[in-house]
Amino acid sequence: MVTSFFKKLFNIRDRNEQVKFTGRTAVEKRQQTPTPTVKPIIEVSPKLAVESQLDLSSLFYSFLFASTQTDTTGIANNLERRVMQDIERALSSPQAIAENVLKLPSKILELDKKLADDNIEIQELIQLIEQDPLLCIEVLKLCNSPAFKRAEHDVTSIQQALVQVGRQQLRQFITSCLAREMIDIKPIYFRRFGAEIWRHSMQVAFLASELAIPEQRERAFLVALLHDVGKIAIFKMxxxxxxxxxxxxxxSSMLFKQVMTSKSLALSALLARYWQLPQHFEAPLTLLANTNIKPDDQMTLVIWKANIISECSMLKQVDKLPQSALAVLLAQVEISEQEFADLHQKLIEF
Structure with missing residues (x-):
């Protein structure tokens, strides 16, 4: 019964189904059969879209917190109320958060600008990167990680990395390593959150870069990498x-998870403004903060889709996302189950 339902829903033909002979050639069939209109797999109403995204965010936070408690009453406990008050103060005064809770590494924009400058000689670029030994180590780790490794032998120097992965990819690696400095979760209990939120940020950056048009890939990568800085700030609170x-x-309450979803994106945009990031970074983050609508701005839409795909993938990996919910979410980001399966296999490597 369930199998037949999904076959009807996704228009799947049974592999054993016989093709009936009609006496017409393939050419005649194409001439006589009107070209079908491509339709989305599932038609998702605005109400269902909002509800499905809230449910996804709630599941994702449950996964990040690894909490055994579940409270669907919408009543916050004392811990959550205290943090929600801190969040409201942060939204009214992001300066205190930017200076004391979550500092943007000073080198990140300066180095990114130099890496983007094609007039800088390769040797000068290598020397610039090698001035920071810890950065070099982190970049080489990333080059040799399963998600990005391109050859049998390990990359052992920045020069070799530049040759093997290219200037554009190396720029993304360096930006990623610098941004990771912001995620510094000390207590052992919370280290899992730090690891998973960083993995999510890297996945969204990778997906955004893949989904963006060529001239926007670099910007999409960095915006996606920073889209969750508000979430990191709230978690430190x-x-x-x-x-x-x-x-x-x-x-553990549903209310707290919903507050984190909407307020963290607003805080990301405010932090970007305080850090004086270019307007083309702040604008998509501001638009993403409106969680009730699907964005129509091209850059924002790319980040929005990448975020949903990553959350679905991470939840699917731990078997926490029902198939019916996944189908609705994939319809919103306009990819098929097979396309998602292919991306999921790639994202597992992060």
Whole structure:
């Protein structure tokens, strides 16, 4: 019964189904059969779209927090209320967050600008990168990671990395390594969050770069990499509040997860403004903060799609996303199940 339903829903033909002989040639069939109009797999109403994204975000936060508690009443506990008050203060005064909670590495924009300058000689570029030994180590780690490794032998120098992965890819690696400095989760209990949120940010950056038009790929990568800085800032507030919480209190209410979804994106945009990032970085982050609508701006739409695909992939990997919910979400980002399956296999490597 379920199998037949999905076959009807996705118009899947059984592999054993016999093709009936009609007496017409293939050419005649093409001439007589009107070209079918391509339609989305599922028609998603605006209400269903909003609900499915909220459910996805809630599932994703449950995965990040690894909480055994589940509260669907919408009532926040003391820990959550304290953090929600901190979030409101941060939104009214992002300066304190940008200076004390989540600092943007000073080198990130300066180095990114130089890497984008084609007039800089290769040797000068290599020397510039090698001035920071820790950065070199992190870049080489990334070059040799399963997601990006291109050859049998490991990359052992920045010069070799430049030859093997190219200037554009190396620029993305360096930007990623510098941005990672912001995710510094000390307590062991919360290290999983830090690792998973960084993995998510890298996945979204990779997907955004793949989905963007060629002239926007570099910008899409960096905007996507920074889209979750508000989430990281809020989590650091949560870590501070956790020390003052009652034993056993954890972030578990649906209300708190919804607040994190909407407020974290707004905070990302405010932090981008305070850091004085170019307008073309701040604008998509501001548009993403409106979680009730699908964005129509090209750059914002790319980040929006990449975020949904990554969250679906990470939840599917731990078997936390129902197939019916996945179908609705894939219809929104306009990719087929097979396309998602291919991307999912790639994202597992991150």
């Amino acid at each position: 949560l870590v501070d509040a956790f020390y003052q919480a009652e034993p056993g209190e954890q972030p």
